[in-house]
Amino acid sequence: MNWINNVVRPKIRGFLGAKREVPDDMWRTDPESGQMVLGKDLANNQYVFPGSNHHDRMTAQQRLAHLFDDGEYTKVAVPSVPADPLKFRDSLRYPERLKEARAKTELEDSVLVGEGRLEEQAVVAAAHDMRFVGGSLGMAAGQAVIAGMLRAVELKTPFILFAASGGARMQEGILSLMQMPRTTIAVQRLREERLPYLVVLTNPTTGGVTASYAMLGDVHIAEPGALICFAGPRVIQQTIREQLPDGFQRAEYLLAHGMIDMVVHRHKMKATLGRLCRLMTANSSLVKVPAKPKTMNGHVALNGHAAAPAQGVVIEAPVGNGSDTKAPAATSASPRTMTTAAPVKPTDPAAKPTSKPAG
Amino acid sequence: MNEQAKPAEGQEPIRTYLKWEAPILDKERKAADLKALNGGDTSPAITGEINKLQQEAKQALVDLYSKLTPWQKTEVARHPERPHTLDFVTALIDDFTPLAGDRYFAEDAAIMGGMGSFRGRSVVIMGHEKGADTEARIRHNFGMAKPEGYRKAIRLMELAERFDMPVITLIDTPGAYPGIGAEERGQAEAIARSTDVCLGLGVPIISVVIGEGGSGGAVAIATANRILMLEHAIYTVASPEAAASILWKDSARAIDAATSMKITAQDLLQLKVIDGIIPEPVGGAHRDRAATFKATGAAIAKTLAEFNGATPAQARRQRQDRFMAIGQTI
Numbered sequence: 206m207n208w209i210n211n212v213v214r215p216k217i218r219g220f221l222g223a224k225r226e227v228p229d230d231m232w233r234t235d236p237e238s239g240q241m242v243l244g245k246d247l248a249n250n251q252y253v254f255p256g257s258n259h260h261d262r263m264t265a266q267q268r269l270a271h272l273f274d275d276g277e278y279t280k281v282a283v284p285s286v287p288a289d290p291l292k293f294r295d296s297l298r299y300p301e302r303l304k305e306a307r308a309k310t311e312l313e314d315s316v317l318v319g320e321g322r323l324e325e326q327a328v329v330a331a332a333h334d335m336r337f338v339g340g341s342l343g344m345a346a347g348q349a350v351i352a353g354m355l356r357a358v359e360l361k362t363p364f365i366l367f368a369a370s371g372g373a374r375m376q377e378g379i380l381s382l383m384q385m386p387r388t389t390i391a392v393q394r395l396r397e398e399r400l401p402y403l404v405v406l407t408n409p410t411t412g413g414v415t416a417s418y419a420m421l422g423d424v425h426i427a428e429p430g431a432l433i434c435f436a437g438p439r440v441i442q443q444t445i446r447e448q449l450p451d452g453f454q455r456a457e458y459l460l461a462h463g464m465i466d467m468v469v470h471r472h473k474m475k476a477t478l479g480r481l482c483r484l485m486t487a488n489s490s491l492v493k494v495p496a497k498p499k500t501m502n503g504h505v506a507l508n509g510h511a512a513a514p515a516q517g518v519v520i521e522a523p524v525g526n527g528s529d530t531k532a533p534a535a536t537s538a539s540p541r542t543m544t545t546a547a548p549v550k551p552t553d554p555a556a557k558p559t560s561k562p563a564g
Numbered sequence: 565m566n567e568q569a570k571p572a573e574g575q576e577p578i579r580t581y582l583k584w585e586a587p588i589l590d591k592e593r594k595a596a597d598l599k600a601l602n603g604g605d606t607s608p609a610i611t612g613e614i615n616k617l618q619q620e621a622k623q624a625l626v627d628l629y630s631k632l633t634p635w636q637k638t639e640v641a642r643h644p645e646r647p648h649t650l651d652f653v654t655a656l657i658d659d660f661t662p663l664a665g666d667r668y669f670a671e672d673a674a675i676m677g678g679m680g681s682f683r684g685r686s687v688v689i690m691g692h693e694k695g696a697d698t699e700a701r702i703r704h705n706f707g708m709a710k711p712e713g714y715r716k717a718i719r720l721m722e723l724a725e726r727f728d729m730p731v732i733t734l735i736d737t738p739g740a741y742p743g744i745g746a747e748e749r750g751q752a753e754a755i756a757r758s759t760d761v762c763l764g765l766g767v768p769i770i771s772v773v774i775g776e777g778g779s780g781g782a783v784a785i786a787t788a789n790r791i792l793m794l795e796h797a798i799y800t801v802a803s804p805e806a807a808a809s810i811l812w813k814d815s816a817r818a819i820d821a822a823t824s825m826k827i828t829a830q831d832l833l834q835l836k837v838i839d840g841i842i843p844e845p846v847g848g849a850h851r852d853r854a855a856t857f858k859a860t861g862a863a864i865a866k867t868l869a870e871f872n873g874a875t876p877a878q879a880r881r882q883r884q885d886r887f888m889a890i891g892q893t894i
Contacts, residue, residue, distance in 0.1 A: 286891060287891065287894045290835070290891070291824065291825065293824055293825075294824065295812065295824075296812070296813045344891050351810075354744065371810075372802075372810075373779075373801045373802065375801060375802065375807045375810050375811050375821070375825070376811075377801075378800070378825040378826045379799060379801055379825075379826060379827070379832060379835065379837050380801065380826070380890065380891050380894075381801050381835070382780070382800075382801040383783075383837060383887065383890045383891065384777065384781060385756075385759055385780060385783050386759050386762070386763060386783060386887045387825075387887050387888060389756070389759050389760050389763055389787075390763055390884045390887060390888060392760070393763060393764065393884075394761070401697040412780070413779075413780055415752035415756075416740075416751070416755040416756050417755075417756050417758075417759060417780075418751040418754040418756070419752075419756075420750075420752050420756040420757075421756050421757070421760060433752075434747055434752065435740065435742075435746075435747060435751040435752035435755065435780070436740070436742030436743075436746075436747065436752075438749070440742045440806070441742045441743060441744065441747065444742050444743065445742075445743055445744065447744070449744065450744065453744070453747070454747055462748055462749070462750070462751050463750075464753060467635050474819045507599050538847040558803065
């Protein structure tokens with residue numbers, strides 16, 4: 206502030222201020238290359254910086270709009286939770302902090318849940334928002350995740366989670382910690398109903414969120430470069446006082462260490478999720494009885510790997526094309542694979558895990 | 565196994581006094597000095613003086629411990645002479661047979677466990693072990709488990725289920741270990757999976773927070789049918805130091821964090837996060853280990869008995885309902 210702002214009258218000050226105002230998201234700086242990008246261009250590129258492919262953070266609303274067909278979805282109602290159960294106060298009273306966050310984000314809390322269509326298939330999805338008290342997991346966020354998962358159970362749809370969180374919400378103390386087991390119970394409901402649970406780990410996913418529902422998906426996908434961890438790099442460095450390895454706790458590092466299935470560019474995220482949902486529900490909707498399709502799925506994949514390439518094709522055909530299934534797919538698949546000689550064992554649903562890829 | 569786990573008559577004098585225990589230290593020292601000076605002499609005047617000092621020390625202890633602040637409780641919960649998991653196991657379990665290893669990577673001595681007999685019934689018992697001396701603390705990594713620790717816990721819980729043994733877990737950890745190897749091997753996944761397995765178990769699980777219940781590292785094996793806490797134990801979403809660092813970027817404000825986070829057994833009972841409090845001897849568990857073990861054993865037995873005849877589905881259902889109810893009525 207220069208002296209003139211302090212001297213001029215408020216009305217004139219307002220006039221001066223208004224003249225100089227520039228929307229703060231008009232220009233954005235690429236954190237990797239330092240390049241300036243027009244905010245509008247960034248939005249058109251799904252918030253991926255064109256030069257470096259750096260995936261910028263997205264709001265929960267943007268996530269859901271990008272996921273669902275035509276950006277259309279219905280918000281899933283989340284039961285309300287007690288506000289400020291601990292009467293917590295840091296630099297602000299906790300209710301004030303919440304009020305501020307709500308005004309800033311137009312969200313009730315850090316998780317937004319919606320239901321809609323993904324490539325024409327009904328799904329329920331939840332997205333964390335880092336703008337809301339650091340995307341932290343408190344009672345409301347836990348309740349939102351649970352409500353979303355239970356809604357998926359009710360509608361018998363897949364559930365997709367876009368995780369992003371600084372961890373537990375300190376202002377709710379132990380009640381925040383208790384969201385770890387609570388959300389896990391909802392994950393178990395999805396599993397019991399054999400509904401796909403897909404987790405997209407985005408930058409950053411840390412702490413109690415990673416150490417509960419975000420690491421319990423059927424398939425784990427991460428965005429490039431996303432920080433995914435339990436203890437953050439700063440905490441680790443303070444504890445061990447050593448240099449951390451390059452790329453430590455980034456998506457690619459987790460892929461190399463077997464914690465996630467794939468790293469997917471944001472431009473391909475929707476197609477990937479759509480494909481997974483289709484693959485994972487194709488047989489169960491066909492068979493109706495949600496009893497065994499999961500194991501059968503696994504075996505078919507195993508056959509595909511274990512068998513010679515030519516046979517793999519034979520095996521895959523009847524699965525994708527359900528027209529010739531007279532009985533549950535498991536039984537129709539096994540006689541076919543029987544004829545392919547070598548790796549027949551795995552097709553028996555009761556097969557013990559003794560069968561290694563024959564070869 | 566641990567010589568500190570002997571009954572009360574073998575109780576060694578307290579070596580570590582907390583700063584705010586200074587008035588007690590003063591009186592107890594004086595009484596001890598007088599006793600030593602006095603030698604075999606039993607003149608009534610001196611004996612009276614000793615008795616008076618001891619009486620005063622005891623009263624001071626009662627007064628202090630009746631109104632501990634959350635931060636003082638944190639210090640008691642971390643007291644170096646406080647009994648740890650293996651002390652409880654030695655005192656409460658017959659035929660204890662330790663089991664080791666996660667079958668994937670390593671043995672993690674931060675979580676000790678095995679099977680044994682608790683009042684005539686086979687159980688699986690496990691808990692975070694902090695260690696009683698420097699060497700043991702290093703061996704047990706101060707009770708901070710790595711993924712292999714949680715994966716061992718999973719293995720033991722599944723074993724318990726197979727052989728119809730109830731599970732007892734003793735919670736005493738500052739938190740899961742924050743290190744490169746731990747992250748590399750999937751600390752978050754190991755904790756999530758362990759919580760998951762706790763929730764799916766068909767045998768009852770009883771958890772007792774005996775010292776520090778720190779964060780996800782505690783939840784991983786404390787997702788139980790009943791959670792009990794020793795009177796001066798604490799259970800936190802993050803250690804007060806970590807919480808202060810997150811909230812105010814200043815870990816020196818741990819006392820403020822401890823005060824505002826509701827971490828004491830008394831607060832957590834009120835929030836219905838835990839089910840019961842096990843009273844400690846005056847002056848904390850370390851002042852009378854035998855009494856602590858006795859009260860803990862009785863509380864576990866009573867709690868376990870509540871699940872006699874429960875089917876696996878009932879045990880599972882009760883546990884899940886219990887957690888779903890948390891925070892719904894405050």
